[in-house]
Amino acid sequence: MNRILIGAQWGDEGKGKIIDVLARKSNVIVRYQGGNNAGHTVKFGKKKFILHLIPSGILHPGKVCVIGNGVVIDPEAFFQEVKMLEKEGVKVKGRLFVSEQAHMIFPYHRQLDRLKEESHKNKKTIGTTKKGIGPCYADKMARMGIRVGDLKYPQYFKERLAYVIREKNELLTKIYGDAPLSFAKLSKQYLSYRKRLLDFTCNTSLYLYEAARRGKDILFEGAQGTLLDVDHGTYPFVTSSNASVGGAIIGSGVSPTLIDRVIGVVKAYTTRVGEGPFPTEFEGPMMELIRNKGEEFGSTTGRPRRCGWFDAVIVKHAVRINGLGEMAIMKLDVLSGLPEVKIAKAYKMNGKILKNYPHSEYELVRCEPVYETMKGWQEDITGVKKWKDFPVNAKKYLRRLEDLLETPIKIVSVGSKRDQTVFL
Numbered sequence: 001m002n003r004i005l006i007g008a009q010w011g012d013e014g015k016g017k018i019i020d021v022l023a024r025k026s027n028v029i030v031r032y033q034g035g036n037n038a039g040h041t042v043k044f045g046k047k048k049f050i051l052h053l054i055p056s057g058i059l060h061p062g063k064v065c066v067i068g069n070g071v072v073i074d075p076e077a078f079f080q081e082v083k084m085l086e087k088e089g090v091k092v093k094g095r096l097f098v099s100e101q102a103h104m105i106f107p108y109h110r111q112l113d114r115l116k117e118e119s120h121k122n123k124k125t126i127g128t129t130k131k132g133i134g135p136c137y138a139d140k141m142a143r144m145g146i147r148v149g150d151l152k153y154p155q156y157f158k159e160r161l162a163y164v165i166r167e168k169n170e171l172l173t174k175i176y177g178d179a180p181l182s183f184a185k186l187s188k189q190y191l192s193y194r195k196r197l198l199d200f201t202c203n204t205s206l207y208l209y210e211a212a213r214r215g216k217d218i219l220f221e222g223a224q225g226t227l228l229d230v231d232h233g234t235y236p237f238v239t240s241s242n243a244s245v246g247g248a249i250i251g252s253g254v255s256p257t258l259i260d261r262v263i264g265v266v267k268a269y270t271t272r273v274g275e276g277p278f279p280t281e282f283e284g285p286m287m288e289l290i291r292n293k294g295e296e297f298g299s300t301t302g303r304p305r306r307c308g309w310f311d312a313v314i315v316k317h318a319v320r321i322n323g324l325g326e327m328a329i330m331k332l333d334v335l336s337g338l339p340e341v342k343i344a345k346a347y348k349m350n351g352k353i354l355k356n357y358p359h360s361e362y363e364l365v366r367c368e369p370v371y372e373t374m375k376g377w378q379e380d381i382t383g384v385k386k387w388k389d390f391p392v393n394a395k396k397y398l399r400r401l402e403d404l405l406e407t408p409i410k411i412v413s414v415g416s417k418r419d420q421t422v423f424l
């Protein structure tokens with residue numbers, strides 16, 4: 001069974017935890033878009049791992065992990081993550097493969113990401129992770145990117161880098177008044193990664209094709225979330241890749257005919273980190289309450305996450321875009337103890353009711369959520385193992401989400417550990 005796991009909100013839904021749970025029944029786990037802007041948390045026993053680039057399946061011995069062509073790789077971040085895993089006793093060599101076609105992040109990408117964000121101060125910052133993601137994808141599309149496989153041929157690599165650096169230095173010095181980069185230094189730095197990085201590479205699209213033909217089960221690990229998708233998200237407050245289902249196909253080089261299921265992950269409420277419209281964002285003390293209870297601080301940047309009520313309008317949009325066949329609802333435990341819980345089932349704009357997500361930022365910031373209010377539950381649910389043990393009001397909340405999303409809920413997560421997962 002080949003499954004794609006997609007974040008159906010603004011990222012940080014708990015994909016890392018669910019991948020870790022589903023990886024047990026998969027053979028190969030694939031990351032296909034984004035880069036080390038992602039932060040996927042996995043906890044078991046006394047251990048806590050935050051993975052940025054390497055698929056969360058790596059924590060299961062014997063599983064093969066793939067970083068597909070659609071991912072952008074910062075070599076330093078990659079080596080650091082490999083080192084962290086090896087230090088923790090996780091064997092990586094021989095079971096992690098990187099696509100030769102994946103684009104590499106260079107220091108000028110990070111520098112431009114930062115400069116662009118700073119130059120927009122007080123106007124339109126995106127609130128990026130400053131990992132160089134946007135500038136790297138921009139270069140890919142502008143056909144000015146440098147791929148991991150280019151390191152195979154040092155002379156060719158140097159020619160590409162020399163060509164790119166000429167333009168970057170113009171940008172850095174003339175537009176941003178920053179220092180130019182040294183070609184010699186950068187070329188030496190990246191060629192020093194050559195052997196270490198190439199040792200991990202292969203034709204990952206072919207590898208996945210052959211694995212599927214041999215009956216292996218592939219699990220695709222999405223990064224970010226549908227509302228951060230560059231096409232289908234809250235543009236321009238998005239990331240620079242396709243975090244929705246199409247990204248899995250393009251970013252891994254696997255045909256859609258090989259996919260059996262698409263699973264959506266959402267929190268029982270909503271969070272977002274960085275700037276951009278967020279119709280159900282809390283005001284007042286609820287923000288602090290849920291942020292503290294849910295430990296809503298970014299896994300990659302440590303920034304406090306913005307929190308709000310569950311927004312069925314955006315999630316229904318994600319259900320449709322991705323063809324989600326089932327949902328995992330995360331962090332239901334965080335809502336315990338509230339007198340009431342709310343769900344936005346539509347928006348109101350200029351007196352008109354909108355049932356579908358409006359694409360334009362102009363419209364979204366003018367939307368007021370139309371809420372439905374339900375009774376909360378007071379019981380601690382972190383030990384619940386079966387549907388029948390959930391408090392009545394928690395069951396009603398879940399059933400209402402199912403109705404609104406017209407999609408069955410198959411997993412409910414009641415805590416961050418592996419065993420705090422209820423299968424329905």
Ligand code: GDP
Nearest residue numbers: 012013014015016040041299331413414415416
């Ligand atoms: P990802 O980017 O989608 O993988 O999500 P993150 O790892 O960035 O953020 C999710 C956070 O919620 C992590 O700190 C997880 O340990 C935590 N988490 C996941 N599921 C649950 C849950 O059901 N309950 C609680 N309380 N925490 C959870």
Ligand code: IMO
Nearest residue numbers: 011012037038039127128129223224239273274
């Ligand atoms: P995971 O995989 C939440 C957000 C950033 C910013 C916008 C653009 O852990 O769910 P970028 O650095 O990508 O150019 O930033 O996207 N963002 C995320 N938010 N979870 C993520 O990943 C994110 N990756 C990027 O905060 O608003």
Ligand code: MG
Nearest residue numbers: 012039040299
């Ligand atoms: Mg995250």
